[in-house]
Amino acid sequence: MVSSDERRLDVLRAIVADYVHNQEPVASKAIVDRHNLGVSSATVRNDMASLEEDGYITQPHTSAGRIPTDKGYRLFVDRLSDVKPLSSAERRAIQSFLEGAIDLDDVMRRSVRLLAQLTRQVAVIQYPTLTTSTVRHVELVSITPARVMMVLITDTGRVDQRMVDLGDLVGEESVARLRTILNSTLAGKRLTDAAAKVAELPESAPNDLRDPLTRLSTVLVESLVEHPEERLVLGGTPNLTRNAADFPHSLRQVLEALEEQVVVLKLLAATTDSGKVVVRIGEENEAEEMRSTSVVSIGYGTRATLLGGMGVVGPTRMDYPTNIAAVRAVANYVGDILGR
Template sequence: MGTTDERKLQILDAIVQDYVATREPVGSKSLLERHDLGVSAATVRSDMSVLEDEGLIVQPHTSAGRVPTDKGYRAFVDHIARIKPLSSPERRAIESFLADAGDLDELLGRTVRLLAQVTHQVAMVQYPLRRQARVRHIELVRLGETMLLLVLITESGRVDQRTISLAAPRDVEFYEALRGDLLRATIGGQVTELDEALAGVVATRPVEDQLAAGEVASALGAMFDERREERIVLAGAGNLARSAADFSREVELLLDVLEEQLVLLRLLGDMNPEPGAVEVRIGGEIRDAALGQAALVGAGYGSGAHLAILGPRRMDYVAGISNVHALARYISRYLQ
């Protein structure tokens, strides 16, 4: 890259920094006052004119300074913004906040709260389904003659319970034997792959036991189905109020998007960052009409799941990229 191009990127960098910090259009005079650019005012004005001609910045109204366009933010992210290593105090603060999380649910909940706090954006994390949905233990507890409690524990440490009413009473010994068969058929298996195993348990029982065994297998299958559903945890929706000036009318649309889990899952599913990398999508790149004024910064972890922040295009990309990257790596280590 030539010296002129490097200087233009330096000026673009300064414009993005100032616009992020002030929310005000940036002029050549303020650039010279705030940054040691090492060039004359005439050169800055000339370079800003070139940046405008290239569609990287735009003048929102007459006699105003310039603001970055989507193309300008993209150039900033691609050529200037880099993953900035967190300082030792920042790393220790993250590790201290997350280290004593009891299970995956708690870890992901803490992660999105921390990410929303440090970036001042909406944070979201997608569950690593295949990891969370591996069976660790199943328990059958007879509560009465026709009442049974099913307990499902998966590798994430999550515990699900369901009470079912039985068509006919069976003794404790029956359910102890059935529990043993279920454990042998399902333990260590993924809930998305256990339909045949459950059917096999029922089929191998004596004919007179198949109705009762089928009741339990059906209820357990329903619990497995619940674990098949993709999930997202959100935090920081209140940060949108701080960004209202950036989104204007789009804030209401964005709040609607945050209520639609399937839309958010699609947004994250569309992202495909390289391992250990962070992907940034800006404005129209998100391909959602409600997010035309937004930016999405995400990283993958675990079994194809993603961690991301969503906010205005005028966000601190350097801090966002660094924190998303660091927290995705932390969760990846937790899942190993």
């Protein structure tokens, strides 16, 4: 026999499901008609009264219908017994789309586009933090006898290209020696450690390479230092306007807040473990402008290293099970791709 607490939770689940789908307050008769709860309309009304008294649902106006509160959504999310996994076809489509990426920037762009399409929310992904990255390789490509293109490649797939004027004419043999010096010193080093090593390079360089190595080091340090303005990619912002009714007084504030990278980084701050989904609902969000939204976020990376965070932002009236499944699936594939 179902306990009264379990039955009330079933009523709450029915209210959440119907309100998310229809965006209309849910009445007891609709719950009895649409959901096979095995109880009378009078019992459902009593359960709704109890849920309202406890703050899980509320009556937005004088109609007979009720809608979930932030507290109600929280209980719903906390008691999700099962998040429906994506279908095999959906997983294959995600894998194929992401593995078609040509570099890290393309992976980031494809990820937010995919998440926005799957969830119909605003998607955001944080670039792999440079403090956890290591130098994989530094390539020098001669453009002219006095100019090279320097390419920094990290273990997370980040590729940074810079043009460097060497001042004097430098032959291919000298370029090869410079390449060897840079890679023997920097390969395998964390970017923060590599930046310190680069500053020391000119002091120990052969006399004939000291000037070009000084010029290369000056430019290379810029690539090794964290660039906060490059750390986030957003996609699907127009999806918020599709749900404008969910933000009767605050849509503009939400859109402006999303433009502030600091605000968005704070939304992802709870993602401290790869693979762990965090859901923050309404008032649980630190930024006041975001308290009409919910954020579903997750850390992505390898088993050993958290590289960054990603997630979706939308109204509190969102399809939590679907969004959680989509965020988790995309994060898994991004972590696998960057890990390889």
